Amino acid sequence: MTTTDSSDLVRGVGVSPGRAAGPVAQVRPPAGEPDTGPPVPxxxxxxxxxxxxxxxxxxxxxxxxxxxxxxxxxxxxxxxxxxxxxxxxxxxxxxxxxxxxxxxxxxxxxxxxxxxxxxxxxxxxxxxxxxxxxxxxxxxxxxxxxGAPVPGVPQRAEPFVLVALDLAPADTALLDPERVRAIVTAEGGPTSHTAILARSLGIPAVVGLRGALETLTDDRTVLVDGGAGTVRVDPTEEEIAAARRPAATTRPFDGHGRTADGHDVELLANVGDPTSAEAAEAANAQGVGLFRTEFCFLDRTEEPGIEEQAAAYGKVLAHFPGKKVVIRTLDAGADKPMPFVVADDEVNPALGVRGLRTSRHAPEVLDHQLAAIAQAAADHEADVWVMAPMVATVEETEAFVAACGRYGLTRAGVMVEVPSAALLSGPILARATFASLGTNDLTQYAMAADRLLGSLAELSDPWQPAVLRLVEATCAGGAQQSRPVGVCGEAAADPALAVVLVGLGVTSLSMTPRALGEVAAVLQATDLQACRELAGAALAAESAADARSRVREALPVLAELGL
Missing domain, CATH: 1.10.274.10 (PtsI, HPr-binding domain)
Known part of the structure; x- marks a missing residue:
């Protein structure tokens, strides 16, 4: 935990924007390690x-x-x-x-x-x-x-700020935004369950705040700023009154992303199954920037058939007639082990056979998936684009584009998650028709910090200037080849960072549906030249905290919108 210029302001990593105040309620801890006790008779x-x-x-x-x-x-x-x-x-x-x-x-x-x-x-x-x-x-x-109380989120009469070492997935999934005004955890990172669910529910959240349990004790009033990544202890009545209470409803989006001077920015949604596609459609997303196809493959010992896959993909495509849907091919390996494409004995799975690399060992799985995507595309009116995860070389790009071509899929792109792909974006985009930046993995590999490790949360921050420079390099490659470059990582859901990404040259942003309205509102209040100037300020910073601070201070619209 670090302290800023005031002794009552502490900083972690902001992962879900918004400002909210309330009394602290710490998660009920488990009973702890039981004694061995006498032997059972x-x-x-x-x-x-x-x-x-x-x-x-x-x-x-x-x-x-x-x-x-x-x-x-x-x-x-x-x-x-x-x-x-x-x-x-x-x-x-x-x-x-x-x-x-x-x-x-x-x-x-x-x-x-x-x-x-x-x-x-x-x-x-x-x-x-x-x-x-x-x-x-x-x-x-x-x-x-x-017979002890079940550990987890407490039940209180009044809304509260939830504080925990970290939140178990089951606790996170049951959070009620009407009762939980904000979340603060001592551990966790920008891609943890806590961060992802907080964003989807619109609950302001700060993670990686060391010493949170010792400093933020029960019933103490705090003000959480999930955009800035700060928590103010014992705020004034004026500060509490100015804090935006998390709304139960989503800020509306009119379906047209643009800057204040009319520069178009596609605002798309990330979806992982037909249910989330419904939410994206209801939120007026301009399409889908990341359709994760793993839901068809997880918890299976063998791949699903072509017909089964096509039917499953079609349930998502049906929600977006005439709109772009970017389908990511199977991202197996590392955090998604699948026995039919990946060995389970890799020493370092994050640097092993994952994403497109699995096609070296099981090329038929990629072929079957492309056949299923082509069939689903033919059966629906969505504008289907296809991209491969974990592309690192020009040769891999050429092979994937050729594979897509065999099935009539002409919009073939790559995910830029590996620094080499960012640095080679020019020649890569001479082959691929588009690129999409996966900022979660790009940050992990650029900073050599496991994105699942809470103790390294400050390194797993997409505001890191080194990461922004890789985004800049990718956009430069896109401009060189006249190819669009999007962002589909969690960074796109941060309204302040979205402005920077547009200033760097990103043409589309894909995010959780709930974030669309807030990102759109900030972009509509900022012209393209201002986006470029703020991107320059972020690139010139020497730390993630400095980059975030510079940009937020220059965007008064964030405070006006309670972000």
Whole structure:
């Protein structure tokens, strides 16, 4: 945690814009590590072991009921956690510890979860992130076994600012924006579950604020600025009155992104399944800038067939007749392991076989997907563009464009997530018809900082000047070849950063549907020349905090809009 010029202002990493004030309510902590206690009597071993299965089943059923009350990514998070609660590996390992070592059930669950979590951390990437889910499930099962309160978001009569070490996915998915005015966590980063869900719900959020639990204690009033990444402790009444309370409704978007002087900027939506496509359509998105196709492939041991894929893609395309839909081919590997394309024993999955690289080992998977996309495109009126993730070389670009051409897909582009692709954007875009910057991974690889590691949140910030220079280089390559360059990473949802990206030459911005209205409003208040000047100021900064501060100070519209 760092302190600015005032002792009552502390800084983390802003991940969801907006300003809100209220009393602090810390997340209810778990009971902690249970004592080993006396051995379970021999005649009680089997009954005590069986209690673990019943407790796990009760937790799973509770999570499934919660999942039924929400939609989209929130439902997926809860369903995933419920599946982990019912996973026979955790339950079986714990039951074996009761029977073999006569451990009390709660102690057996604790030890079994530790073993499972360590195995996941060793796998790295997405599987390492799931270790946090194991800890959440462990604490819920132990609470069920002991009758202790279930850890998580507190229930309070008045709206509050939620403060936590970090939020479990299940907690995040159940957040109510009418009650949770803002979120502050000591850990987490710009691409954590907390950050992504906060943005989708319109809740201001600051993560990576070290010492948050010690400084922001229960019932202390704080003012959170999710755009600036700051928390003011004990604000004045005037400051509280000026803070925008998070609205339950989304700021409207008229379906035409543009600057104050009429320069067109396509404002698109990121979607991951038909449900999120409905939200994008309802928000008047000008199209889809990132259609993640992994929902067809996850949790499967073999790839889905061409007909199944085409039908699934068609459910998204149907929402956007006459509009652009950019489909990303399978982004397997690293945080999305899939056994039919990626080995599970890579030492460093984030630098391994992922994205387009999987086609070296399983070219038929890419061919089948392109065939399915072409079939879905023929059956619907959307303007279908296709892009490959994790492109690093000109040769990879040529191979992908040729593969798309075999299926009549003429709008073939690349994602720029690797610094080499940004630096080679000129020759790459001489082959590809467009580029889309994935700022989450581009930041990770440019800063050599795991984007899932909360302790490096300040490095995983897309405001880093080095990252902005890579965006500038990519846009220069696009201009050289007269090719459009978009941004589909989480950076596009930050209204202040969106201005900078447009100033750097980005032609489209794709984001969570809820952010469209706020980004549009800030762009409509800023002319193109101002965007370029602010981009220059950000590039000249020596740190992410300096870049963000320079730009925000020069954009009074942010304060006017409560951003």
């Amino acid at each position: 021999e005649d009680r071993v089997d009954p005590e072991a069986e209690r673990i299965g019943r407790a796990a089943q009760a937790v799973a059923e509770d999570l499934e009921r919660s999942a039924a009350s929400v939609e989209g990514e929130r439902r997926e998070l809860l369903e995933t956690t419920a599946q982990m609660a019912a996973d026979p590996t955790l339950v079986g390992t714990a039951a074996d510890l009761v029977r073999g070592e006569r451990l009390p059930p709660e102690r057996a669950v604790w030890q079994a979860a530790g073993t499972v979590a360590e195995q996941l951390r060793e796998l790295g990437g997405y599987m390492a992130e799931r270790a946090r889910d194991v800890a959440d499930v462990r604490d819920r099962i132990i609470a069920e076994l002991t």
